[in-house]
Amino acid sequence: MWYRSQNLKSLLISACINKDKTYDVLCQLERMRAGSQIQKIDEKMRTEMKKTSKKEASLVLQDKIKSLIIKQNLKSGDLMPTENELIEQLGVSRSSLREAIKSLEALHILDIRHGVGTFVSESSLVPMIRGLSFHTQLNLHNDHNQLINILDIREILEYGFAPMVLGKISQEQTALLQKSVANMEKNAREQKFSPKDEYHIHLKLYEPLNNPLLIQYLDAFWQIYQQVEKGLPPPTLSPEKLAMQHRELIDAVEAHDLVRMQRAILQYFQSIRQRLQQGGHDAN
Numbered sequence: 001m002w003y004r005s006q007n008l009k010s011l012l013i014s015a016c017i018n019k020d021k022t023y024d025v026l027c028q029l030e031r032m033r034a035g036s037q038i039q040k041i042d043e044k045m046r047t048e049m050k051k052t053s054k055k056e057a058s059l060v061l062q063d064k065i066k067s068l069i070i071k072q073n074l075k076s077g078d079l080m081p082t083e084n085e086l087i088e089q090l091g092v093s094r095s096s097l098r099e100a101i102k103s104l105e106a107l108h109i110l111d112i113r114h115g116v117g118t119f120v121s122e123s124s125l126v127p128m129i130r131g132l133s134f135h136t137q138l139n140l141h142n143d144h145n146q147l148i149n150i151l152d153i154r155e156i157l158e159y160g161f162a163p164m165v166l167g168k169i170s171q172e173q174t175a176l177l178q179k180s181v182a183n184m185e186k187n188a189r190e191q192k193f194s195p196k197d198e199y200h201i202h203l204k205l206y207e208p209l210n211n212p213l214l215i216q217y218l219d220a221f222w223q224i225y226q227q228v229e230k231g232l233p234p235p236t237l238s239p240e241k242l243a244m245q246h247r248e249l250i251d252a253v254e255a256h257d258l259v260r261m262q263r264a265i266l267q268y269f270q271s272i273r274q275r276l277q278q279g280g281h282d283a284n
Helices: 002-017 019-071 083-090 094-106 126-139 145-160 162-168 171-189 195-209 212-231 239-254 258-283
Strands: 110-113 117-120
Touching (some): 019 083, 019 094, 083 094, 126 145, 126 212, 145 162, 145 212, 171 239, 195 212, 195 239, 239 258
Antiparallel strands (some): 110 117
């Protein structure tokens, strides 16, 4: 930078002494200015390229760690190799490894327990919930279709798994569902109704299938709906009528009546869909 300031000083002195060369001096000054701008742009591009290259390298390393987990046949809850072992096996620096592991922890692939070690995480849909919830809330004021799409998937799952529920549910599990409905009816009468009442009924209904992934999906869709519910119109059904819907659903389960059970499921989701469609019209 010193030599540039010296050149600029010389050019300005030359312009003052020899007015005939003023135009040439100004041209040289413009070229110097343009050259400085180009250098700044070049430096910025180099910085961005380094960032991109670093990000790509981190993604490649994350894939290598995931491949290592699969090759070593590690399961959820298993302890990962030590940091030094991973550095040796993967041939990377300590800082690069730590950055990749933190990224995998954010994706719920790894679980870092300070003072203990790094473990393979249990199956989780948390990243999906966060992403879907954010984008659903982002578009909620302009478009309710994404939320309706989420509702459609949840409806298909509950309706489709109904036959399996009737084939596996025990009398004890049915009795617990009846108790939950009775509690829901009581809360509705006493104006203490909470959406958690119906949440627990719908999750308990599918627990007999012993399918953790299904429960996670149902829970995920429920959590997304609850997070965006504040931006919707009031429910179309009163708490008392909502409790009656669930009474019909659980009575159908107790009677092992599939047609009645699936009809109750469709009616439940239809009332939610009407609320969403009303919200879409209000937004327009």
